[in-house]
Amino acid sequence: MMTPFDSWFQERRDAHRFVIERIPFDRLEQWGFDQQTGNLHHASGRFFTIEGLSVDVESAPVPHWEQPIIDQPDIGILGLLIKRFDGAWHALMQAKMEPGNLNMIQLSPTLQATHSNYTRVHRGRAPAYLDLFLEAARTGVVADALQSEQGSRFLHKRNRNIIVRTDREVAMLPDFRWCSFPELNRLLHRDNVVNMDTRTVLSCLPLDAEGESFRPPPAGAFAARLRASQEAPRGLHTFQQLVNWFTDQRMKNRVRVHAMPLREVRHWVRSADAIRHESGHHFSVIACRIETTSREIAAWTQPLIASASRGLFAFVAREIDGVLHLLVQAKPEAGLCHGVELAPTVMCLPDQYADAPPERRPPFLDLVRLAAPEQVRYDAGQSEEGGRFFREENRNVVVEVGADFPLDVPARFVWMTVRQLKAFIRHSHQANVQARCLLAAMGAW
Amino acid sequence: MMTPFDSWFQERRDAHRFVIERIPFDRLEQWGFDQQTGNLHHASGRFFTIEGLSVDVESAPVPHWEQPIIDQPDIGILGLLIKRFDGAWHALMQAKMEPGNLNMIQLSPTLQATHSNYTRVHRGRAPAYLDLFLEAARTGVVADALQSEQGSRFLHKRNRNIIVRTDREVAMLPDFRWCSFPELNRLLHRDNVVNMDTRTVLSCLPLDAEGESFRPPPAGAFAARLRASQEAPRGLHTFQQLVNWFTDQRMKNRVRVHAMPLREVRHWVRSADAIRHESGHHFSVIACRIETTSREIAAWTQPLIASASRGLFAFVAREIDGVLHLLVQAKPEAGLCHGVELAPTVMCLPDQYADAPPERRPPFLDLVRLAAPEQVRYDAGQSEEGGRFFREENRNVVVEVGADFPLDVPARFVWMTVRQLKAFIRHSHQANVQARCLLAAMGAW
Numbered sequence: 062m063m064t065p066f067d068s069w070f071q072e073r074r075d076a077h078r079f080v081i082e083r084i085p086f087d088r089l090e091q092w093g094f095d096q097q098t099g100n101l102h103h104a105s106g107r108f109f110t111i112e113g114l115s116v117d118v119e120s121a122p123v124p125h126w127e128q129p130i131i132d133q134p135d136i137g138i139l140g141l142l143i144k145r146f147d148g149a150w151h152a153l154m155q156a157k158m159e160p161g162n163l164n165m166i167q168l169s170p171t172l173q174a175t176h177s178n179y180t181r182v183h184r185g186r187a188p189a190y191l192d193l194f195l196e197a198a199r200t201g202v203v204a205d206a207l208q209s210e211q212g213s214r215f216l217h218k219r220n221r222n223i224i225v226r227t228d229r230e231v232a233m234l235p236d237f238r239w240c241s242f243p244e245l246n247r248l249l250h251r252d253n254v255v256n257m258d259t260r261t262v263l264s265c266l267p268l269d270a271e272g273e274s275f276r277p278p279p280a281g282a283f284a285a286r287l288r289a290s291q292e293a294p295r296g297l298h299t300f301q302q303l304v305n306w307f308t309d310q311r312m313k314n315r316v317r318v319h320a321m322p323l324r325e326v327r328h329w330v331r332s333a334d335a336i337r338h339e340s341g342h343h344f345s346v347i348a349c350r351i352e353t354t355s356r357e358i359a360a361w362t363q364p365l366i367a368s369a370s371r372g373l374f375a376f377v378a379r380e381i382d383g384v385l386h387l388l389v390q391a392k393p394e395a396g397l398c399h400g401v402e403l404a405p406t407v408m409c410l411p412d413q414y415a416d417a418p419p420e421r422r423p424p425f426l427d428l429v430r431l432a433a434p435e436q437v438r439y440d441a442g443q444s445e446e447g448g449r450f451f452r453e454e455n456r457n458v459v460v461e462v463g464a465d466f467p468l469d470v471p472a473r474f475v476w477m478t479v480r481q482l483k484a485f486i487r488h489s490h491q492a493n494v495q496a497r498c499l500l501a502a503m504g505a506w
Numbered sequence: 507m508m509t510p511f512d513s514w515f516q517e518r519r520d521a522h523r524f525v526i527e528r529i530p531f532d533r534l535e536q537w538g539f540d541q542q543t544g545n546l547h548h549a550s551g552r553f554f555t556i557e558g559l560s561v562d563v564e565s566a567p568v569p570h571w572e573q574p575i576i577d578q579p580d581i582g583i584l585g586l587l588i589k590r591f592d593g594a595w596h597a598l599m600q601a602k603m604e605p606g607n608l609n610m611i612q613l614s615p616t617l618q619a620t621h622s623n624y625t626r627v628h629r630g631r632a633p634a635y636l637d638l639f640l641e642a643a644r645t646g647v648v649a650d651a652l653q654s655e656q657g658s659r660f661l662h663k664r665n666r667n668i669i670v671r672t673d674r675e676v677a678m679l680p681d682f683r684w685c686s687f688p689e690l691n692r693l694l695h696r697d698n699v700v701n702m703d704t705r706t707v708l709s710c711l712p713l714d715a716e717g718e719s720f721r722p723p724p725a726g727a728f729a730a731r732l733r734a735s736q737e738a739p740r741g742l743h744t745f746q747q748l749v750n751w752f753t754d755q756r757m758k759n760r761v762r763v764h765a766m767p768l769r770e771v772r773h774w775v776r777s778a779d780a781i782r783h784e785s786g787h788h789f790s791v792i793a794c795r796i797e798t799t800s801r802e803i804a805a806w807t808q809p810l811i812a813s814a815s816r817g818l819f820a821f822v823a824r825e826i827d828g829v830l831h832l833l834v835q836a837k838p839e840a841g842l843c844h845g846v847e848l849a850p851t852v853m854c855l856p857d858q859y860a861d862a863p864p865e866r867r868p869p870f871l872d873l874v875r876l877a878a879p880e881q882v883r884y885d886a887g888q889s890e891e892g893g894r895f896f897r898e899e900n901r902n903v904v905v906e907v908g909a910d911f912p913l914d915v916p917a918r919f920v921w922m923t924v925r926q927l928k929a930f931i932r933h934s935h936q937a938n939v940q941a942r943c944l945l946a947a948m949g950a951w
Contacts, residue, residue, distance in 0.1 A: 134760070134762055136757050136760060138757075176757060176760070179757075202746060202747070202750040203746070205746075205749055205750040205753045205754075206749070206753060207753060207756060207757070207844075221753060221757055223750075223753075270746070271744075299716075301647060301648070301649075301650075301715070302647070304650055304651070305647040305650040305668075308650045308651060308652060308666060308668075308934075309650075311652060312581050312583075312621060312624075312652070312666055315579070315581060315621070317579055319765075320764075398843055398844065399652075399843065399934070399935075488933045488936075489753075489844070490844075490935075491933075
């Protein structure tokens with residue numbers, strides 16, 4: 062049955078036309094490889110550059126590697142406008158096309174702006190609804206933090222995740238729609254409808270602000286247990302113990318990086334239409350040409366990153382003393398400002414380990430892959446950001462284990478409640494984008 | 507009158523012998539300038555390197571500059587052991603010599619260790635009391651965070667600040683002494699007695715942990731008002747408003763840095779015995795030879811950094827609705843991981859502005875310099891870390907202004923209570939070392 066949302070979403074999709082095709086690098090316009098360094102950059106120096114990175118992580122199974130990485134110095138703004146009406150909180154969502162999107166259109170936050178859009182340092186058209194964000198400063202802001210993006214793809218990239226509440230009348234522009242929080246939760250159970258930007262911003266929403274709750278009664282038994290885990294005053298460890306564990310992991314898994322010319326990066330090979338790892342693993346850099354009626358510019362070309370295979374992001378969950386806990390990993394990644402952030406229990410491309418002996422496989426990978434259906438609490442395919450990643454879908458899963466599962470876990474892992482994980486997220490650069498987005502996807506935002 | 511502390515401290519000073527002399531670079535042993543880059547490094551590749559840095563801060567009065575900077579990738583540990591006895595909390599302090607120290611010996615935290623000392627990855631003598639820190643993990647830890655050091659001198663340097671409580675019998679080693687918290691507070695009013703490492707660790711101590719207070723009754727009227735400001739449930743702004751302001755400042759004052767060869771750094775000149783800025787401002791890189799009986803190695807040479815003049819670190823304080831607030835600055839610095847951290851109201855080398863017209867002088871500099879004695883709540887000379895900085899003393903001041911002083915301040919400044927500033931400090935990379943140390947020095951730790 063078509064819901065009102067489905068009809069609207071279909072209509073938005075029909076309202077635009079897109080053609081995306083992969084092209085060889087020499088058909089890129091304005092983009093090219095630097096003669097000296099081999100870095101891939103735009104003629105204007107704007108947008109982003111793909112350069113080389115030399116990485117050392119003493120504690121890692123592979124302590125040194127080199128890779129291409131996206132250097133995108135601009136801090137983007139991901140802004141969500143929320144408003145209470147008809148007895149429920151709603152978020153103002155945009156049906157937005159991005160070149161790398163699966164399904165072409167996904168639900169995006171109210172505002173996606175560059176730093177210069179936001180601060181209006183250059184003239185040019187202001188993004189829709191920007192005024193509501195600017196005027197809300199210091200009064201209606203309920204969450205605001207700089208957060209990391211994919212640390213294996215971006216060098217020190219940061220986005221500002223901001224949520225603003227309003228009581229004002231808001232004009233409805235084409236492609237925009239108010240979605241209630243319960244509706245968003247239902248959409249998060251579908252594959253590739255709610256985009257990555259929305260999921261990361263949602264993960265920053267507090268349970269309440271100044272006494273007012275943002276949450277409807279939870280729908281379903283698992284949602285109720287997630288809510289209880291967010292409200293629980295204590296967990297297996299105190300927050301101070303978790304901070305101590307996390308600081309220790311950050312110190313012991315130090316990441317050192319140095320920029321290097323892309324052409325000198327070892328084990329990566331550039332052909333006419335891709336830069337690939339010689340193993341076929343990890344990801345490749347490709348180029349695309351995009352034609353659309355839904356952007357100011359009708360056609361353009363750009364590089365994109367294509368994953369080598371489908372990723373798996375999974376939380377293992379377990380009830381401890383009546384409260385649901387998540388098994389959180391301290392994971393080093395090349396491009397993170399602090400090297401290490403909190404990550405899902407499992408975060409990898411499983412195909413890369415197809416032939417690996419058990420001791421070389423990431424901890425808990427087999428547990429998640431072989432979980433019985435009755436252990437699976439959440440399971441959906443979710444997309445990464447379509448402005449940089451080409452049709453990348455990763456499986457997002459939550460698997461619950463029983464009381465026989467050991468509380469004692471390897472040093473890089475720790476059990477924490479949803480409330481404790483949310484307390485880390487509130488501050489910048491503590492939890493990685495995969496952990497934040499999975500938390501939102503499962504409904505624990 | 508000599509206190510028992512004074513007698514002990516004098517005795518410790520007499521127990522050791524030190525000779526420090528400045529030498530030209532060509533008398534450095536094991537240290538030398540790289541042929542290609544001109545970087546100053548140790549033959550072993552260990553310790554630290556002095557290299558060049560290119561810095562861009564769009565929003566700054568000088569939007570681009572180049573400078574020498576210390577690259578010291580190791581994460582150091584600054585650990586303080588605390589214990590309650592005789593009705594008071596005490597900290598285990600060490601009388602420690604560092605080559606750059608004023609007065610040769612200063613009071614240092616219980617543990618100063620490198621990452622490899624701490625994790626014992628290399629063999630070698632374990633630092634004193636290390637076991638008490640390792641065994642305390644997850645039980646006795648009351649504070650633990652990675653914190654930045656001087657952002658204008660160090661590139662992305664981080665230290666782990668950790669405070670551990672113990673109930674055990676602790677053997678007293680030579681040079682160590684228990685100091686009660688009130689005694690430490692009194693010593694913080696003297697010039698150059700309590701070293702920088704101690705001050706930054708103290709700033710991380712929470713008011714209480716699990717219901718137990720670490721604080722004695724405040725001594726004096728200003729101390730009582732600082733305590734009230736730490737206990738105040740609310741300030742002029744909510745914490746969420748402060749987070750929003752801080753995120754905004756971090757976004758708007760973005761710092762971009764690139765490593766560069768030291769020999770190519772413009773406006774810095776290397777002579778036989780120093781690398782100086784051609785203006786004579788900022789700092790210089792020098793070399794010293796040290797002979798001592800108090801270290802494992804009897805004599806060594808090393809580079810040090812010498813400040814061009816005495817710095818001024820000052821908080822302006824004001825009572826707002828009966829609660830003391832501090833005027834905090836969001837300050838960009840080249841070497842900070844996130845570019846911007848919370849800083850004192852004034853933080854500069856005043857001599858550099860001696861001839862500057864009023865509009866070119868840092869905000870509030872003249873207010874602090876010209877403050878009447880009855881406005882000054884704290885005033886002492888405090889040293890920077892003697893392992894890297896040569897006899898560097900900065901004036902640490904708190905000046906209180908009256909109710910006629912405007913609440914409305916320039917965008918880079920904000921009023922906050924001690925409690926709110928402490929809440930930022932609890933997390934990594936929020937408040938800079940000058941703000942943390944000044945907070946400790948004034949007794950608001």
